[in-house]
Amino acid sequence: MSFKSGFVAVVGQPNVGKSTLINCIIGKKVSIVSPKPQTTRNKILGVWNPPGAQVVFVDTPGIHKSKTALDDFMAKSIESATDGIDLLLYVIDGSKPFKPNDLKMLEKYAENDYPVFAVVNKIDLNNYENLMQELAKLNAIAKLEEVFCISALANKNLEPLKEHILKKMTDNVKYFSDDQLTDKTFGFMIAEAIREKMLWMLDDEVPHGVGVVVDEMRDYEKFEQITATIYCEKESHKNIIIGKQGNMIKEIGKSSRLAIEKMLQKQVNLSLWVKVKPDWRNKASTLGNLGYAIDEI
Ligand SMILES: Nc1nc2c(ncn2[C@@H]2O[C@H](COP(=O)(O)OP(=O)(O)OP(=O)(O)O)[C@@H](O)[C@H]2O)c(=O)[nH]1
Ligand SMILES: [Mg+2]
Structure with missing residues (x-):
């Protein structure tokens, strides 16, 4: 066949x-x-x-x-x-x-x-x-x-x-090699893993206004150092994401890190930053930085 x-x-x-x-x-x-x-x-x-x-x-x-x-x-x-x-x-x-x-x-x-x-x-x-x-x-x-x-x-x-x-499959071309699961980069998948944790851990309004970008990935022998920024729309959202005594961001960081370690099959050190960017969902420049650039389509 x-x-x-x-x-x-x-x-x-x-x-x-x-x-x-x-x-x-x-x-x-x-x-x-x-x-x-x-x-x-x-x-x-x-x-x-x-x-x-x-x-x-x-x-x-x-x-x-x-x-x-x-x-x-x-x-x-x-x-x-x-x-x-x-x-x-x-x-x-x-x-x-x-x-x-x-x-x-x-x-x-x-x-x-x-x-x-x-x-x-x-x-x-x-x-x-x-x-x-x-x-x-x-x-x-x-x-x-x-x-x-x-x-x-x-x-x-x-x-x-x-x-x-x-x-219904009629082509006979192999479009992706066996080890390629998606068209997306590890950076994108990591940012998504962090956003997913926030969707589960935070109330409605906050995660919908959240965007995540991975700023840096450094590959060390024993672990991967990853730095990411969480953008939100309001100071009040930033306070919720950080939580009392930083408890929420610690939890987000911990569960994201476990998911990322599973993905990379490597120990991960994850540093998360939270920044306010009012109305970022309407700004082409920020959208682009967060991986929602129109030219990606
Ligand atoms: N009970 C039940 N829940 C399901 C089933 N399939 C998905 N879900 C749940 O439905 C919710 C939405 O699932 P997603 O896969 O994120 O749905 P989606 O259509 O991709 O959603 P968007 O990306 O927001 O458009 C999650 O809580 C899933 O666990 C199912 O067969 N049965
Ligand atoms: Mg979906």
Whole structure:
């Protein structure tokens, strides 16, 4: 059998489990996950290498209304993610009634010349009757090729989805070498690991206004010295991130360090700085420094 490869865009509303799904299929963590919407901000490639094939998944930010320049950047990331793809997975939250906007978006994507699968996720949180009722709504979308009901978190029903994804792969080029899991640099992955910890540890408003940049990585024989800056929008947010007697930043630092050590397979010494940059989400120059530059797309 000849080698098969291709690109698969994964799109949908925020928080439906797009990044969890990609991590689960690849079996390694390429994209950060949190219970808060708008966790993913960049288009991130994740490479899956099953025997005889290579599938490049394109993770995208959740579809949401633009309020800031960062939102515009995220919207453009979603748009450009479908360039030249072989398949699109539209992920829907299957734990509650489907949103009218999901049906509208599915209809729109299904008009394109690539095949579209609906992936109904989080079925572990719903019962059979409710789910069946919701699935009936998808019958109206004629051009939808397949519907899969899965739980990415519980690794449930993923095999049929994986098989059908592989059937849609038609290229025979190996785009990435076996050891390349993503298109992103270690610096980006480290900054994301720190941001992920903040999404889990801090309340709503604060992590949404946070950006992380890795300033320096020094490779010593016994450890890696990493210095990173956390940018936030307000002095009050800075105080929350640092916490009483620096307790919060210590916790963020410790849990980030453990995640980074796992990623680099090396002991890490992590120095974190917190700086206030009012309205950074609307400033092209800061956005660029933080890895959200428009020219990246
Ligand atoms: N119960 C349950 N939770 C899930 C499942 N898949 C993902 N989640 C949870 O849903 C939340 C959002 O997951 P993400 O993978 O970050 O979702 P996303 O669609 O990438 O979100 P954005 O990047 O913000 O657009 C996390 O708390 C996940 O643990 C699932 O199958 N079942
Ligand atoms: Mg995501």
